[in-house]
Amino acid sequence: MLQVRGLTVRYRPEGRAEVAAVNQVDFSIASGEAVGLLGESGCGKTTLALSLLRLLPATACEVRGSIFFGKTELLGLGESELRRLRGAKISMIFQEPEISLNPVMRVGEQIAEVIRAHHPKGRQQCLDEVRALLDQLGFSDAHRIFNAYPHQLSGGQRQRAVIAQAIVCKPSLVIADEPTTALDPTVQSEILALFNDLKARFQTAFLFISHSPAILAKVVDRILVMYAGRIVEEAETTQILRHPLHPYTVGLLRCVFELGDEGAFRPRRVLPSIPGNPPGPTDLIHGCPFEPRCPERMEDCTAREPREVKLEDSRGVRCFKYGG
Amino acid sequence: MRYFFRRLIHTMFLLLGVSVLSFLFVALAPGDYFEEMRLNPQISQATVAAMRSKYGLDQPLPKRYFRWMQSVLRGELGFSFSYDTPVRPLLVARAKNTLLLTATAALLSWLVAIPLGVWSSSRKAKWLDRVLTLGTTTLLAIPDLMLALVLLLIALRTGWFPTGGLHDIRFSRLNAWGKVEDTVAHIFLPVMCLVLGSLPILFRHIRSALVEVLDSPFIRSARGHGIPEGRVLFLYALPAAANPLISLFGFSVGTLLSASLLVEVLMSWPGIGPLLVEAILARDIYLVIGAVMFSTLFLVGGNLLADLLLYLADPRIRME
Amino acid sequence: MVADIKLQTEEPLVRVRGLSKRYAQGHWFARKKYLIEALSGVEFSIRPRSTLAVVGESGAGKSTLARCLARLEEPSSGEIWYEGKSLLDLPSKDRLWVRRQIQLVFQDPTSALNPRLSAVEIVAEPLVIHGEGSKVDRRERALTAMEQTGLSPQWGDKSPLEFSGGQRQRLALARALVLGPKFLILDEALAGLDLSIQAQMVNLLLDIQATQALTYLYISHDLALVSNIADEVAVMREGTIIERCRTSELFNNPRHLYTQQLIASIPRLGSHA
Incomplete structure (x- = not known):
C-alpha cells in the first residue's frame, strides 16, 4: 500500500551547509500491517515520518525519491490534494500529547473538526460520530472528555483524544511518533493495549516510531532499524528480537531491561551500552556510519558504505559481516 | 464574578489616587484662574481676593481637596470658573464625542489589523509579508501630528471631507439617514488619523503573536489532520494567540485615547481634548482635574473590558 | 555482600523524618482555599556511598521532595538531617557549606545551561559563585570535572548548543561535581535520553560514585x-512512600499491588526473546 523508494531528505539550516537527514531509504508497508521504526534520537525517524505526510519544515530544501501511496505519488501532489489526504487517508500522532491539542477548543469539537475537514457533514452529525468513537476508545467517562478542554485531562486521556483524532476518518495508514514516551509507565501499557485493539478492529496499517525495542515488540509485526538516516536492518519482529544481525541492533537490544532467568532480578553493575554518540547532522561520514561505535568493525568499514544484503524471509541488513 | 468585584474596588482606589495626584500637580503649577484679573487695572485687588475666597482658592490644599470630594459626591465634580457651571454636564457632553471617536477608531483599527496580521503571519517572509511590514514600519515612523496635518491638507485640497467639527450646520434639518451620513463624513478624518496611527503597533503585535503560535505543535498536528488553512488560522491560531492581544486591546484603548485628545484639538472635534487644552490655558483647575478623571475612567474601562474578554476567551482562566 | 554490611553498620548521611509539604490551591481571591498535600510524612535515610531511588508517576510528589532536600523549597513540617545536622534550622555560617555538599541535577539540562557561556565557563560557574580560586585555577578544575564525566577537554570552549543530549547531561553533571559535593540529587536526570x-x-554515575565516595538520591519514573543504579528503592504514590526496600528485594518480591x-x-x- 505504501511504497517508499530511494527517499532522501536534505535540510539546509540557516547559514549552514546542507545535510541529509534521510538517505536513500526504501521500504514498504502492506495494508493492515504494523511496522516499527527503531533508532536513537537524531537518526532521522521523525523526518522520515513527516516526509510521508509532506509536513517537513521549510528548511528541508530537497526531497528526492518516490513515495507511492496506492497508485498516488505523494511527492507529486499539490497543497490542496495533500490537505485532503492528511487525516483522511494517512494520519499522524505526534510526540507529546500535552501540546498536540488546541488549548482553547473543547476536545470533542477538535475531533469533530477532523471529520468536517474531510466530509461535508453537519456539525451535529460530526459531534455524534465523535461521541460514538469516544465510547469505543475505552474512555470511562466519554461525556466529560467530550466537553473538556485539554488542560483538564490527564496525560493518558489526552493521548487517547489525540489517537481519536487520528483514526476518526478511518485512514488506511496511521503514523505514530513516540506515542507513549511522554506518558507514565502504567498509562503507557494501557495505550499500547489500545493500539493493539485498534489494529485488530480497524484494519489500519500503522507505522510506529520508537527508540525502545521493547515497546515496538508489543505492537508491531515488522521492524525497520534506522541509523544516521539509513535503514540498516529490516526483519519480522520475532526474528529481529531473537536473532539480530546488525551490530547496532544487537547493541540496542542489549540495553533493554530484563528480569533475567526465571524472572529473578539480579543487579548488573556494568550496563551494556553502545559507546559514543550517533553522528550529528554536520559530522562527515566515511564508509559505514556506525563504524566508530561498532564493536565488530573490520577494515572494509571505513572504505565505503555497505550495500543492503537481502536474506531469507524478506530480511535485509547493511553490514559487511553479511557481505554488504 | 468576585474577581470583577475586586477589580471594581481597585478601580475606586486608582481613581482616588489619580485625583490626589492631579490635585497636587495642578496646585503646584504657578498661578490660578484669577491671576490674570490681577493684571487688569479695572478690577480692584479686593474684588480678586473676594472672588478667590468665594471659590475657596485661598483655602489650604487639603481643605480644597475635601470640598472638591464633597462636590464629587454631589455629582458635580467641582465648578468651572470660565463656564460658571458645575463641571459634570460640561464634561459629559464632550465625553460622549470622545467616546464615539475613540470607540470607532479602536473598533476599526482592530478590524483592519486582525486580518492583516493573520494574513501576513501565514505568509511569513513572502513578499506580501515584507510589503506589509515595510508599510507599517513607515507608518510607525510618522508622528501623529504630521499624519493629522497631512490628512487635513488632503481634505482641504480635495474638499472630499469636512475638516472640522462634529456636524454640519444643517444637521438638525437632516433626516435620520442624512444625520448618519453627515456624522460619518465628519468623523472620517479624525478616525483615519487615529487608525493609521495605531494600526502599525497592533499589526506588529498580532503578526508576531501569530507567528509564534503557528510554530507550535498543535498547529502542525491540525495541519497534519488536513484541517483547511483558513480554519487553522482563524479557529486554531488566532484564539490561541488571543491572550496577549486582548491585554494589548486594553492598552490600545489607552493610547488611542491620548492620541485622540491631540487629534481632537487638531481637527476641532468637540471632545474632551480641546476642552482640556482650553481649561489648562485658563487655569480652570477643576475642569482640568475633571477631564483627567474622565480620561482615567475611559482607560480603566478599557482594561476592565479586556479582562472580561480574557475571561470569556480562555477556558484555562475561566475554569480557575 | 560487602554492600549489605555497609548498609547495616554506617550512620546515615541523610535522614528525613515526617516530611510534609502542603500547597494552598485556588486563586488568590477565592474564599475557599483547599490544601494539596504534595508530601505527607515522608521518611527515609540514605547511607553514605549508597543510592536511594525514589520512583513514582507524575504528581506523586517526587520533585517536591527533591526541591525540599535541595533547600529550594520550605517543607511544611518534618525534619531533614544531613551528617547529623538539621538542615531546616542551620546556622547561617553552615548554609554555604551545605550548598556545596548537596548538588541537584535536573532533567533536560538544555534550559539550565546558559548558551552564551562556553562549556568550561558553565562548569566553572559554581566556583565563581562560591568565590573560589583564581581564573586559571577555576578553568583547571572545570576541565578536570569535564574529564571525569567523559567530556574531552578539547570541547571546553564549545557552546553547550553544540553538544548532544547525552553530552549536555554530562556537562550538567560536571557542573554539579566541580565543587566536590558529597550528596547528589538526580531529579529525572536521565529521562528523555x-x-x-x-x-x-x-555506568558513568556508578563509576563516579565509587571513585568519589558520593551518595545519590535518584528520582525517576522509570x-x-x-533497577541498575539503586541500592534501595522507595516507591512513592500521592505524596507518601508506600514501599521501601533493597532493589533486588523489590523486584523479586514486590509487596504492594501498585509496585507490582x-x-x-x-x-x-518478553516472549519474543
Whole structure:
C-alpha cells in the first residue's frame, strides 16, 4: 500500500551547509500491517515520518525519491490534494500529547473538526460520530472528555483524544511518533493495549516510531532499524528480537531491561551500552556510519558504505559481516 | 464574578489616587484662574481676593481637596470658573464625542489589523509579508501630528471631507439617514488619523503573536489532520494567540485615547481634548482635574473590558 | 555482600523524618482555599556511598521532595538531617557549606545551561559563585570535572548548543561535581535520553560514585533504569512512600499491588526473546 523508494531528505539550516537527514531509504508497508521504526534520537525517524505526510519544515530544501501511496505519488501532489489526504487517508500522532491539542477548543469539537475537514457533514452529525468513537476508545467517562478542554485531562486521556483524532476518518495508514514516551509507565501499557485493539478492529496499517525495542515488540509485526538516516536492518519482529544481525541492533537490544532467568532480578553493575554518540547532522561520514561505535568493525568499514544484503524471509541488513 | 468585584474596588482606589495626584500637580503649577484679573487695572485687588475666597482658592490644599470630594459626591465634580457651571454636564457632553471617536477608531483599527496580521503571519517572509511590514514600519515612523496635518491638507485640497467639527450646520434639518451620513463624513478624518496611527503597533503585535503560535505543535498536528488553512488560522491560531492581544486591546484603548485628545484639538472635534487644552490655558483647575478623571475612567474601562474578554476567551482562566 | 554490611553498620548521611509539604490551591481571591498535600510524612535515610531511588508517576510528589532536600523549597513540617545536622534550622555560617555538599541535577539540562557561556565557563560557574580560586585555577578544575564525566577537554570552549543530549547531561553533571559535593540529587536526570545513552550515563554515575565516595538520591519514573543504579528503592504514590526496600528485594518480591503494576508495566522483550 505504501511504497517508499530511494527517499532522501536534505535540510539546509540557516547559514549552514546542507545535510541529509534521510538517505536513500526504501521500504514498504502492506495494508493492515504494523511496522516499527527503531533508532536513537537524531537518526532521522521523525523526518522520515513527516516526509510521508509532506509536513517537513521549510528548511528541508530537497526531497528526492518516490513515495507511492496506492497508485498516488505523494511527492507529486499539490497543497490542496495533500490537505485532503492528511487525516483522511494517512494520519499522524505526534510526540507529546500535552501540546498536540488546541488549548482553547473543547476536545470533542477538535475531533469533530477532523471529520468536517474531510466530509461535508453537519456539525451535529460530526459531534455524534465523535461521541460514538469516544465510547469505543475505552474512555470511562466519554461525556466529560467530550466537553473538556485539554488542560483538564490527564496525560493518558489526552493521548487517547489525540489517537481519536487520528483514526476518526478511518485512514488506511496511521503514523505514530513516540506515542507513549511522554506518558507514565502504567498509562503507557494501557495505550499500547489500545493500539493493539485498534489494529485488530480497524484494519489500519500503522507505522510506529520508537527508540525502545521493547515497546515496538508489543505492537508491531515488522521492524525497520534506522541509523544516521539509513535503514540498516529490516526483519519480522520475532526474528529481529531473537536473532539480530546488525551490530547496532544487537547493541540496542542489549540495553533493554530484563528480569533475567526465571524472572529473578539480579543487579548488573556494568550496563551494556553502545559507546559514543550517533553522528550529528554536520559530522562527515566515511564508509559505514556506525563504524566508530561498532564493536565488530573490520577494515572494509571505513572504505565505503555497505550495500543492503537481502536474506531469507524478506530480511535485509547493511553490514559487511553479511557481505554488504 | 468576585474577581470583577475586586477589580471594581481597585478601580475606586486608582481613581482616588489619580485625583490626589492631579490635585497636587495642578496646585503646584504657578498661578490660578484669577491671576490674570490681577493684571487688569479695572478690577480692584479686593474684588480678586473676594472672588478667590468665594471659590475657596485661598483655602489650604487639603481643605480644597475635601470640598472638591464633597462636590464629587454631589455629582458635580467641582465648578468651572470660565463656564460658571458645575463641571459634570460640561464634561459629559464632550465625553460622549470622545467616546464615539475613540470607540470607532479602536473598533476599526482592530478590524483592519486582525486580518492583516493573520494574513501576513501565514505568509511569513513572502513578499506580501515584507510589503506589509515595510508599510507599517513607515507608518510607525510618522508622528501623529504630521499624519493629522497631512490628512487635513488632503481634505482641504480635495474638499472630499469636512475638516472640522462634529456636524454640519444643517444637521438638525437632516433626516435620520442624512444625520448618519453627515456624522460619518465628519468623523472620517479624525478616525483615519487615529487608525493609521495605531494600526502599525497592533499589526506588529498580532503578526508576531501569530507567528509564534503557528510554530507550535498543535498547529502542525491540525495541519497534519488536513484541517483547511483558513480554519487553522482563524479557529486554531488566532484564539490561541488571543491572550496577549486582548491585554494589548486594553492598552490600545489607552493610547488611542491620548492620541485622540491631540487629534481632537487638531481637527476641532468637540471632545474632551480641546476642552482640556482650553481649561489648562485658563487655569480652570477643576475642569482640568475633571477631564483627567474622565480620561482615567475611559482607560480603566478599557482594561476592565479586556479582562472580561480574557475571561470569556480562555477556558484555562475561566475554569480557575 | 560487602554492600549489605555497609548498609547495616554506617550512620546515615541523610535522614528525613515526617516530611510534609502542603500547597494552598485556588486563586488568590477565592474564599475557599483547599490544601494539596504534595508530601505527607515522608521518611527515609540514605547511607553514605549508597543510592536511594525514589520512583513514582507524575504528581506523586517526587520533585517536591527533591526541591525540599535541595533547600529550594520550605517543607511544611518534618525534619531533614544531613551528617547529623538539621538542615531546616542551620546556622547561617553552615548554609554555604551545605550548598556545596548537596548538588541537584535536573532533567533536560538544555534550559539550565546558559548558551552564551562556553562549556568550561558553565562548569566553572559554581566556583565563581562560591568565590573560589583564581581564573586559571577555576578553568583547571572545570576541565578536570569535564574529564571525569567523559567530556574531552578539547570541547571546553564549545557552546553547550553544540553538544548532544547525552553530552549536555554530562556537562550538567560536571557542573554539579566541580565543587566536590558529597550528596547528589538526580531529579529525572536521565529521562528523555536514548536507552543506549542512558546505559552509558548509568555506568558513568556508578563509576563516579565509587571513585568519589558520593551518595545519590535518584528520582525517576522509570523503574527499569532505577533497577541498575539503586541500592534501595522507595516507591512513592500521592505524596507518601508506600514501599521501601533493597532493589533486588523489590523486584523479586514486590509487596504492594501498585509496585507490582509498576514492575509489570516495564517494557520488556518478553516472549519474543
